[in-house]
Amino acid sequence: MTADALVDCEGTFATLRQAFPAIHSDVDWWIPVNCALLRSGDTSVLVDTGAGPKPRPFMPDGEARLLDELARRGVSPEDVDVVVHTHLHVDHVGWTGSFPNARYVVHEQDWAYFMSERSLADRPHLREKVLPLERVECVTAETEIAPRIHMQPAPGHTPGHVIVRAEGVAAIGDLVAHELQVADPSLFFVNDMDAGVAAATRRRVVAELAADGTRVIAGHFRGIGRFEPAGKGFRWAVE
Numbered sequence: 001m002t003a004d005a006l007v008d009c010e011g012t013f014a015t016l017r018q019a020f021p022a023i024h025s026d027v028d029w030w031i032p033v034n035c036a037l038l039r040s041g042d043t044s045v046l047v048d049t050g051a052g053p054k055p056r057p058f059m060p061d062g063e064a065r066l067l068d069e070l071a072r073r074g075v076s077p078e079d080v081d082v083v084v085h086t087h088l089h090v091d092h093v094g095w096t097g098s099f100p101n102a103r104y105v106v107h108e109q110d111w112a113y114f115m116s117e118r119s120l121a122d123r124p125h126l127r128e129k130v131l132p133l134e135r136v137e138c139v140t141a142e143t144e145i146a147p148r149i150h151m152q153p154a155p156g157h158t159p160g161h162v163i164v165r166a167e168g169v170a171a172i173g174d175l176v177a178h179e180l181q182v183a184d185p186s187l188f189f190v191n192d193m194d195a196g197v198a199a200a201t202r203r204r205v206v207a208e209l210a211a212d213g214t215r216v217i218a219g220h221f222r223g224i225g226r227f228e229p230a231g232k233g234f235r236w237a238v239e
């Protein structure tokens with residue numbers, strides 16, 4: 001099993017205060033947009049597909065380099081067997097459709113919410129990238145999506161948000177969006193669709209990952225790290 005954190009692009013879309021109203025700072029929140037590559041035996045699993053190539057609606061300026069990052073690791077688009085979407089936000093589906101041999105795995109509740117007619121009317125990126133997919137597998141509960149690679153529901157940020165776990169590594173999408181939420185898992189992020197469920201899931205899953213010493217790849221943290229207990233919350237220890 002190997003795990004890589006791949007940066008598709010970097011940029012900002014909000015100040016800290018705009019993203020986390022309890023944080024009184026007008027500093028721009030600068031984030032990488034990450035994907036995770038998990039390889040087990042002959043199987044290559046890509047978790048999320050970044051913000052995608054230009055032109056794009058979200059963080060329009062930064063060059064997107066997911067396909068270059070995969071190529072640097074010897075992985076062509078044809079080599080990707082499975083794409084798992086932790087959720088269907090715009091910064092997680094950007095290169096979706098670029099992997100001709102992949103089956104795509106999404107939680108049923110994200111599919112139901114984001115792919116409804118009403119949602120698609122407001123989300124051209126889903127109409128263009130996700131709607132045309134032919135091999136979509138919707139799952140509802142913990143599922144082994146490739147040998148020794150599991151997806152687990154972790155709802156709250158979106159209704160069907162999931163994390164992906166594989167032998168000591170977890171790709172967690174936007175379960176935690178900022179290190180401030182590691183220190184205080186109750187900290188509200190404006191893009192969390194159900195604040196209460198998101199906070200409860202965050203506290204439970206971060207505690208589990210910390211207890212196991214699991215290596216973590218998050219959607220918007222730099223590199224690979226671990227969660228460690230600290231005070232009433234946790235801290236992010238990057239490798």
Ligand SMILES: [Zn+2]
Pocket residue numbers: 087089157174191
């Ligand atoms: Zn998100």
Ligand SMILES: [Zn+2]
Pocket residue numbers: 089091092173174219220
């Ligand atoms: Zn995100």
